[in-house]
Amino acid sequence: SQTIHQWPATLVQPVGSPLSLECTVEGTSNPNLYWYRQAAGRGLQLLFYSVGIGQISSEVPQNLSASRPQDRQFILSSKKLLLSDSGFYLCAWMVFGRGSGETQYFGPGTRLLVL
Template sequence: SQTIHQWPATLVQPVGSPLSLECTVEGTSNPNLYWYRQAAGRGLQLLFYSVGIGQISSEVPQNLSASRPQDRQFILSSKKLLLSDSGFYLCAWSVRGQVFGSPLHFGNGTRLTVT
């Protein structure tokens, strides 16, 4: 069966510090990968998605970047964190190539607090 791992679970970082959140998927090959952010009282918002190694698309302009160095590894980064980057970050995967709606499967997230 497929599993998705995200770490760390919680993170407290000062403003201006760098960020690196990692996500790995097991049990599937060549998945589509996603980073979402969940703000308090709001739904999730797509930040980045990737359909293959080195292929990254951004949905919203922001202080963050993403990379996919390996097939099942997705990394969310920032060079200098802002207070507004605080939130709950979720990694997700879906089956590549599915014609009709493909469910996204989420990890357990990283709670980031920028102080």
């Protein structure tokens, strides 16, 4: 079965410091991978997605970047964090099932607090 991991679970960082959040998927090959940010109790904002190694699509221009160095690894980075980067970051992977539609599966999330 497939599993998705994110770390760290919680992170407190000062303004202006760098960021690296990692996501890995097990049990599947060549998945689509996604980074979302979520404000408390609200919907998901898509930040980046990737359909293959080295392929990154950005949905929201900001000081964040993403990379996919391996098939099942997706990294979210920043060179200098802003207060507004605080939030709950979710990684997800998607499969296209014949007759079963598109379904995304989410990781446990990383809570980021920028002070």
